Amino acid sequence: MISFKSALAKPFAKRIYNKTQKWANNPIDTQKKVFQDLISQAASTVFGKDHDFISINNHEDFIKRVPVRDYETLKPYVERVINGEEDILWKGKPIYFAKTSGTTSGVKYIPITKPSIEAQVESSRNAILLYIHETGNAKFVDGKMIFLQGSPILNKKNGINVGRLSGISAHYVPKYLQKNRLPSWETNCIEDWETKVNAIVEETVNENMTVIAGIPSWVQMYFEKIQQKTGKKIGDVFKNFNLFIFGGVNYEPYRAKFENLIGRKVDSIELYPASEGFFAYQDKQNEKGMLLQLNSGIFYEFIKADEFFNDNPKRITIKDVEIGVNYVMIISTNAGLWAYNIGDTVEFTSIKPYRVIVSGRIKHFISAFGEHVIGKEVEQAMQEATSNTNIRVSEFTVAPQINPNQGLPYHEWFIEFENEPEDLLSLAKKIDESLQKQNSYYFDLIKGNVLQQLKITKVKQGGFQNYMKSVGKLGGQNKLPRLSNDRKIVETFTQ
Incomplete structure (x- = not known):
């Protein structure tokens, strides 16, 4: 009725x-x-x-x-x-x-x-x-x-x-x-x-x-x-x-x-x-x-x-x-x-x-090496890499690693999984390929051996919520930045 x-x-x-x-x-x-x-x-x-x-x-x-x-x-x-x-x-x-x-x-x-x-x-x-x-x-x-x-x-x-x-x-x-x-x-x-x-x-x-x-x-x-x-x-x-x-x-x-x-x-x-x-x-x-x-x-x-x-x-x-x-x-x-x-x-x-x-x-982008990667590109890369899989992502953010302990610099993806993949390297490769396809600057930097393939760092469950709480931004209209041009946010997850 x-x-x-x-x-x-x-x-x-x-x-x-x-x-x-x-x-x-x-x-x-x-x-x-x-x-x-x-x-x-x-x-x-x-x-x-x-x-x-x-x-x-x-x-x-x-x-x-x-x-x-x-x-x-x-x-x-x-x-x-x-x-x-x-x-x-x-x-x-x-x-x-x-x-x-x-x-x-x-x-x-x-x-x-x-x-x-x-x-x-x-x-x-x-x-x-x-x-x-x-x-x-x-x-x-x-x-x-x-x-x-x-x-x-x-x-x-x-x-x-x-x-x-x-x-x-x-x-x-x-x-x-x-x-x-x-x-x-x-x-x-x-x-x-x-x-x-x-x-x-x-x-x-x-x-x-x-x-x-x-x-x-x-x-x-x-x-x-x-x-x-x-x-x-x-x-x-x-x-x-x-x-x-x-x-x-x-x-x-x-x-x-x-x-x-x-x-x-x-x-x-x-x-x-x-x-x-x-x-x-x-x-x-x-x-x-x-x-x-x-x-x-x-x-x-x-x-x-x-x-x-x-x-x-x-x-x-x-x-x-x-x-x-x-x-x-x-x-x-x-x-x-x-x-x-x-x-x-x-x-x-x-x-x-x-x-x-x-x-x-x-203001939210990564161009530490001239690549100017934007939010839409990283979100699409994540979506393409995890579609038709059983991988489920709760939250993620991306930051540049300019001075690694060894090898070339890279983009570091901090990901909180609900259902994580068996092979993180394979997921990183898929995300990286999608990003190269979308962003010609990033493609050139990878092919020119200025950057190495991105790396994934796992964040424990609840980690991003705890971070937002620690900076007084849990709830309301507050949103986690998807990517940054520095490592201020991700320092929390590397200590």
Whole structure:
């Protein structure tokens, strides 16, 4: 029997699908309108006056007047907002600061305005509605849903609420879903991640869970604790669980482990949210990439990643992007971020409509020898090497070994196995071959005897969780860097 709620979901999903198609099929004009709206609304702000927004008529004018910035270079403006000044980066004051921990900037306070949080909420809702429209599956709206997230407790800074993005988002769950939503408010407010996950297990283990959402590494921890408690596969504990919603990291390295934990395949929706904006979501189950949100108060620019550190790299709009090129994504938003480098690199998988995958972080790469290996390449290499095998990887990270005790330098892969291979050398060879195939610089260094084949170092079970705990980043939105250009992270595993 179809419930009233699931019956209503389908026509609503169709309406949102049609609305999405309008802007997705008219991308260039949509982005032009977003650009003009942003410039005109911010012209009277301090930032707008400093950068002569009133004279900006097109993208070329914008490039001349507004340089690319990261948090450090935007910080003088942000600090004025934090101090309570109005009309600095955007009209009035933001309603939130999303507090994030940067790798180089320490704590960052990202402004969130009323229109920007509304766009975030709308995009996360639309991702689910487009899934309903495509699949016809709306039954899950009658079951219990969980999103593993940070604490919703907010602090105040000069009258402005401050919290983690996922905690802020917890205040925007629609009323019609609140009865279905777990965990309880009290459990969600627990700060210690391990204590919180244990409490979530107790609250959910006997419920009809239909949707589970969160960063894969932390959902994996939740699943493992459920399995330890029940001795059953997740799919047997939650018989109606059929939709996994995730974001923050590439799911592919986790897929085999998840399917083993669940005991069957489930549908999934990939999201690309960040404190700075909700950039994309998966709109089709069988298409690679996520639909770039062109109508959400965000204007996008792109710089080729391999040109990014040049003196004057070319900034382009979606009109000029190419499929398969690694770009640094630059954003200007209705939260007052202008030509802002969020640090992510993306690759377009389609331009009709515009779909992207996240290929890595511009600061997270290995180029100790000029190879510029990125996150997407190491994840694909791992996936190719372990597919059609019984090898299951819990987590991994990669670092250069510049001064080995003997022989040539190499890349060292620190891998935590759930189900490890009998032959580590064979696995290393397969990963290395895949990496050479993907990255011509790495291929040349191996063939030119500058580097030797990568080596694998096993990390004991729970090792990466212990590392994240030791640096105060267990749970929430925190993610283990997939690769580094130094050995700071991996020193923990070599002592």
